[in-house]
Amino acid sequence: xxxxxxxxxxxxxxxxxxxxxxxxxxxxxxxxxxxxxxxxxxxxxxxxxxxxxxxxxxxxxxxxxxxxxxxxxxxxxxxxxxxxxxxxxxxxxxxxxxxxxxxxxxxxxxxxxxxxxxxxxxxxxxxxxxxxxxxxxxxxxxxxxxxxxxxxxxxxxxxxxxxxxxxxxxxxxxxxxxxxxxxxxxxxxxxxxxxxxxxxxxxxxxxxxxxxxxxxxxxxxxxxxxxxxxxxxxxxxxxxxxxxxxxxxxxxxxxxxxxxxxxxxxxxxxxxxxxxxxxxxxxxxxxxxxxxxxxxxxxxxxxxxxxxxxxxxxxxxxxxxxxx
Amino acid sequence: xxxxxxxxxxxxxxxxxxxxxxxxxxxxxxxxxxxxxxxxxxxxxxxxxxxxxxxxxxxxxxxxxxxxxxxxxxxxxxxxxxxxxxxxxxxxxxxxxxxxxxxxxxxxxxxxxxxxxxxxxxxxxxxxxxxxxxxxxxxxxxxxxxxxxxxxxxxxxxxxxxxxxxxxxxxxxxxxxxxxxxxxxxxxxxxxxxxxxxxxxxxxxxxxxxxxxxxxxxxxxxxxxxxxxxxxxxxxxxxxxxxxxxxxxxxxxxxxxxxxxxxxxxxxxxxxxxxxxxxxxxxxxxxxxxxxxxxxxxxxxxxxxxxxxxxxxxxxxxxxxxxx
Numbered sequence: 001x002x003x004x005x006x007x008x009x010x011x012x013x014x015x016x017x018x019x020x021x022x023x024x025x026x027x028x029x030x031x032x033x034x035x036x037x038x039x040x041x042x043x044x045x046x047x048x049x050x051x052x053x054x055x056x057x058x059x060x061x062x063x064x065x066x067x068x069x070x071x072x073x074x075x076x077x078x079x080x081x082x083x084x085x086x087x088x089x090x091x092x093x094x095x096x097x098x099x100x101x102x103x104x105x106x107x108x109x110x111x112x113x114x115x116x117x118x119x120x121x122x123x124x125x126x127x128x129x130x131x132x133x134x135x136x137x138x139x140x141x142x143x144x145x146x147x148x149x150x151x152x153x154x155x156x157x158x159x160x161x162x163x164x165x166x167x168x169x170x171x172x173x174x175x176x177x178x179x180x181x182x183x184x185x186x187x188x189x190x191x192x193x194x195x196x197x198x199x200x201x202x203x204x205x206x207x208x209x210x211x212x213x214x215x216x217x218x219x220x221x222x223x224x225x226x227x228x229x230x231x232x233x234x235x236x237x238x239x240x241x242x243x244x245x246x247x248x249x250x251x252x253x254x255x256x257x258x259x260x261x262x263x264x265x266x267x268x269x270x271x272x273x274x275x276x277x278x279x280x281x282x283x284x285x286x287x288x289x290x291x292x293x294x295x296x297x298x299x300x301x302x303x304x305x306x307x308x309x310x311x312x313x314x315x316x317x318x319x320x321x322x323x324x
Numbered sequence: 325x326x327x328x329x330x331x332x333x334x335x336x337x338x339x340x341x342x343x344x345x346x347x348x349x350x351x352x353x354x355x356x357x358x359x360x361x362x363x364x365x366x367x368x369x370x371x372x373x374x375x376x377x378x379x380x381x382x383x384x385x386x387x388x389x390x391x392x393x394x395x396x397x398x399x400x401x402x403x404x405x406x407x408x409x410x411x412x413x414x415x416x417x418x419x420x421x422x423x424x425x426x427x428x429x430x431x432x433x434x435x436x437x438x439x440x441x442x443x444x445x446x447x448x449x450x451x452x453x454x455x456x457x458x459x460x461x462x463x464x465x466x467x468x469x470x471x472x473x474x475x476x477x478x479x480x481x482x483x484x485x486x487x488x489x490x491x492x493x494x495x496x497x498x499x500x501x502x503x504x505x506x507x508x509x510x511x512x513x514x515x516x517x518x519x520x521x522x523x524x525x526x527x528x529x530x531x532x533x534x535x536x537x538x539x540x541x542x543x544x545x546x547x548x549x550x551x552x553x554x555x556x557x558x559x560x561x562x563x564x565x566x567x568x569x570x571x572x573x574x575x576x577x578x579x580x581x582x583x584x585x586x587x588x589x590x591x592x593x594x595x596x597x598x599x600x601x602x603x604x605x606x607x608x609x610x611x612x613x614x615x616x617x618x619x620x621x622x623x624x625x626x627x628x629x630x631x632x633x634x635x636x637x638x639x640x641x642x643x644x645x646x647x648x
Contacts, residue, residue, distance in 0.1 A: 023347035025369060044596040045349060265633045272368040272598040272629030305596030309589045313637035 003150050003244060005192030008157035008185060011058040015158060018090060019053050022046050022159075024166045024299075029270050034286045037297045039167040040271070043159055044279050044305025050231075051159050051182060051303055052083035052146075058155030059144045060087045068093040073141040075128035077103050078231055079304055080146040085116035096141060098131050106308060147181030148238030157185025163299045164193050171295035172198040174282040176303045177210045177252065178232040180241030186301060187248035198295060201245070201252040202281040204229040204260065210237050210245065211252035228257045228315065231278030231304060253290035260284050264307075265316045276307040277315070327474050327568060329516030332481035332509060335382040339482060342414060343377050346370050346483075348490040348623075353594050358610045361621045363491035364595070365483055368603050368629025374555075375483050375506060375627050376407035376470075382479030383468045384411045392417040397465040399452035401427050402555055403628055404470040409438035420465060422455050430632060471505030472562035481509025487623045488517050495619035496522040498606040500627045501534045501576065502556040504565030510625060511572035522619060525569070525576040526605040528553040528584065534561045534569065535576035552581045552639065555602030555628060577614035584608050588631075589640045600631040601639070 025040040043051040060072060068091055074084045075098035088095035095116040099108065100123035108118060121131055129145075136143040144152065159182065160173060173190050175183040187199040203211055207225030213236075221236040237245065255263075260277045263284035267273045275283070282300040285291060291298070307315070349364040367375040384396060392415055398408045399422035412419035419440040423432065424447035432442060445455055453469075460467040468476065483506065484497060497514050499507040511523040527535055531549030537560075545560040561569065579587075584601045587608035591597045599607070606624040609615060615622070631639070 020350065023349075023369075025347075026344070028371070045347075047352070049594075049596055268598050268633040268636060270373075272373055274592050274596040274598060309592045309640045312592060313641040316633045317637040317641075 001150055001240065003153045003157070003185065003188050005188060007150070007154035008161050008189045008192070011054070011151070011154040012158045012161055014061050015054055015057050015155065018057050019158070020046055021162055024163060025271065025273070027271055034294060034298070036294050038286065039163065039170070039299045040283070041159055041163040041299060041301045042273065043301060043303050044273060044275055046304070048079060048082040048086055049304055049306040050079035050083070050279070051156055051301070052079040053086060054158050055152035055155030055181060055185070056080060056083035056144060057087040057090070059149055059151035060084070060091055060093065062151055063142050067142050070140040071095065072144055073098070073132055073135045073139070074144045074146065075132045076146050077107065079306055081107070081111050082114065084144055085111045085114035089115050096135055096139070098128050098135070147179035148240050150240065153181050153185040153188070153241065153244070155185065156182045157189040159301055160186035160189040160299070161193070163301065164190060167299055169194060170197055170297045170299045172200055172291070173299040173301065174200045174202060174285055174291070175301045176232060176278050176281045177201040177203050178278065179234040180210055180237045180245050182301065182303060183249060184241040184244040188244065191248055198250045199248055200291065201249050202285045203252055203254055204232050204281065205254045205256045207232050207234065208252070208254055209235055210242070211254065213237050213242060214246055214249065214252060217246070229260055229277040229281060231276065232281065253285050255281055255284040255288060255290065259288045261315055263287055264312070268316055273302070274305045274307060274312060275302055276304050279304040325474055325564065327477045327481070327509065327512050329512060331474070331478035332485050332513045332516070335378070335475070335478040336482045336485055338385050339378055339381050339479065342381050343482070344370055345486055348487060349595065349597070351595055354610070358618060358622070360618050362610065363487065363494070363623045364607070365487040365623065365625045366597065367483055367625060367627050368597060368599055370628070372403060372406040372410055373628055373630040374403035374407070374603070375480060375625070376403040377410060378482050379476035379479030379505060379509070380404060380407035380468060381411040381414070383473055383475035384408070384415055384417065386475055387466050391466050394464040395419065396468055397422070397456055397459045398468045398470065399423070399456045400470050401431065403630055405431070405435050406438065408468055409435045409440035413439050420459055420463070422452050422459070471503035472564050474564065477505050477509040477512070477565065477568070479509065480506045481513040483625055484510030484513040484623070485517070487625065488514060491623055493518060494521055494621045494623045496524055496615070497623040497625065498524045498526060498609055498615070499625045500556060500602050500605045501525040501527050502602065503558045504534055504561045504569050506625065506627060507573060508565040508568040512568065515572055522574045523572055524615065525573050526609045526614070527576055527578055528556050528605065529578045529580045531556050531558065532576070532578055533559055534566070535578065537561050537566060538570055538573065538576060541570070553584055553601040553605060555600065556605065577609050579605055579608040579612060579614065583612045585639055587611055588636070592640055597626070598629045598631060598636060599626055600628050603628040
């Protein structure tokens with residue numbers, strides 16, 4: 001079971017008219033600071049505010065009609081929850097989302113707003129994957145996990161596909177890494193289209209499970225990361241994502257929470273874009289010199305912007321150096 | 325002296341490769357709230373963070389070589405200052421910008437960063453237009469005012485030209501009004517391309533000089549407006565802009581500072597875009613039901629995003645109802 005450029009191209013056709021073709025944004029200020037031509041794929045401007053709609057929709061639209069009639073289940077406290085809920089609704093299906101009981105009410109409301117049912121569990125004692133599997137079995141639901149699924153990965157790859165179509169030849173793409181679905185799909189697309197391109201992943205310093213796993217040659221589990229980049233807080237890479245990433249990813253670089261905040265502040269001040277912490281990780285890697293040598297033409301996937309006005313004000317209002 | 329669709333088209337050719345062709349952004353959430361198809365022309369993503377580069381560059385690039393060698397002068401505390409400074413630099417010329425002595429240091433630095441010379445004056449006792457004219461005369465500089473100039477107006481009109489090219493047929497465009505240059509150029513472009521389109525201006529409640537002037541049939545001067553929308557604080561419409569707008573603008577609607585803040589918050593939360601208060605005025609008009617009846621297909625020019633992270637946090641952190 002693998003994912004090919006053809007799968008990504010097929011996914012692109014399936015999501016057309018459902019996901020936005022997000023703009024690729026350029027900034028001469030950023031180019032000057034980085035010393036390169038930088039192309040930002042603005043998935044914060046995507047539907048539901050993040051790239052996740054690409055993979056979720058590509059997986060759900062391929063389910064047979066009787067499965068759509070029975071429904072879908074997933075586990076996610078973040079953007080994948082909204083992506084599944086919205087995709088299910090768009091396809092006339094129903095979704096059950098397994099979410100931690102202490103999920104912020106705004107996120108629960110967003111998911112309910114798309115008509116999904118929420119099943120809560122205790123974050124510290126519960127096993128969300130087991131609950132998801134049990135619900136799938138009991139109710140005959142299709143389980144669409146957040147990243148470890150070939151159709152999800154192929155869907156996420158359409159972000160890089162569009163980026164390369166719009167930006168032309170690039171020397172490297174820089175992609176946030178959580179469970180590894182976005183970078184796996186993006187690497188398939190990028191190396192399929194431009195075999196010489198470098199694929200560079202970015203993890204928060206506290207959540208370097210993929211970097212460690214690539215170094216070890218096998219999946220390494222770390223403590224649940226404490227980082228403001230909640231979209232990148234996976235403690236272990238996915239099985240399928242890791243199998244792809246160990247072949248296709250050239251390098252993983254790390255950024256601190258302070259650097260993420262600084263990149264978010266830069267995005268507001270200079271790019272006029274709202275990025276969630278995970279969404280700012282590629283930008284942070286560029287701004288803080290993690291790419292050495294600096295490739296001449298760089299594509300960066302800005303993965304999402306779901307941070308909320310109050311939380312944004314809190315994060316960018318915090319002066320640098322006060323990181324816990 | 326007037327401005328025609330042909331002038332706007334010529335301006336579009338002149339600014340190509342200098343100004344960004346900014347994206348037109350769609351949001352189904354916004355569509356649902358407004359009850360219309362809304363197309364947002366995101367000039368906050370423009371170079372210098374606002375549409376002003378369009379008009380400034382279109383005016384300066386038409387100056388003869390010997391004038392470019394002598395230089396340019398303008399008066400502006402806002403986005404036009406940066407637009408002139410940057411355009412002058414791009415064309416190998418020099419700019420003198422007349423700015424109030426109490427302009428925030430960040431804005432002075434931005435203008436100096438583009439290599440311009442700053443001449444300060446006292447906001448309460450000085451006459452910036454007189455100082456600008458005097459400098460023009462003494463030093464042989466070309467005066468490029470912020471809005472009352474046919475080449476500036478034609479340049480600003482390219483924002484609407486691109487919007488209509490990308491969005492297709494629209495029933496109305498909604499445009500922020502300060503001195504009236506953006507809406508004048510946009511109205512020329514929009515009514516030239518689609519004669520049946522409605523052109524609706526938006527002013528801050530405290531700065532309704534154009535609304536009053538259109539009602540009176542002549543330019544009316546009001547007290548210097550106190551509003552967070554500093555880009556729309558003109559006390560009287562321009563001569564040329566008013567001459568165009570009294571023919572081409574169908575209606576002016578008003579929004580309060582609280583409504584501007586709410587629209588800025590909505591933009592952060594749901595659109596992931598940073599808008600300055602003036603840039604949010606069209607969105608505020610839509611969100612607060614100022615268009616009645618609601619046109620089915622609406623284009624909105626988001627004029628700019630120059631607000632700065634700290635000021636943004638301050639503005640969107642303020643709870644509604646606490647307006648001074």
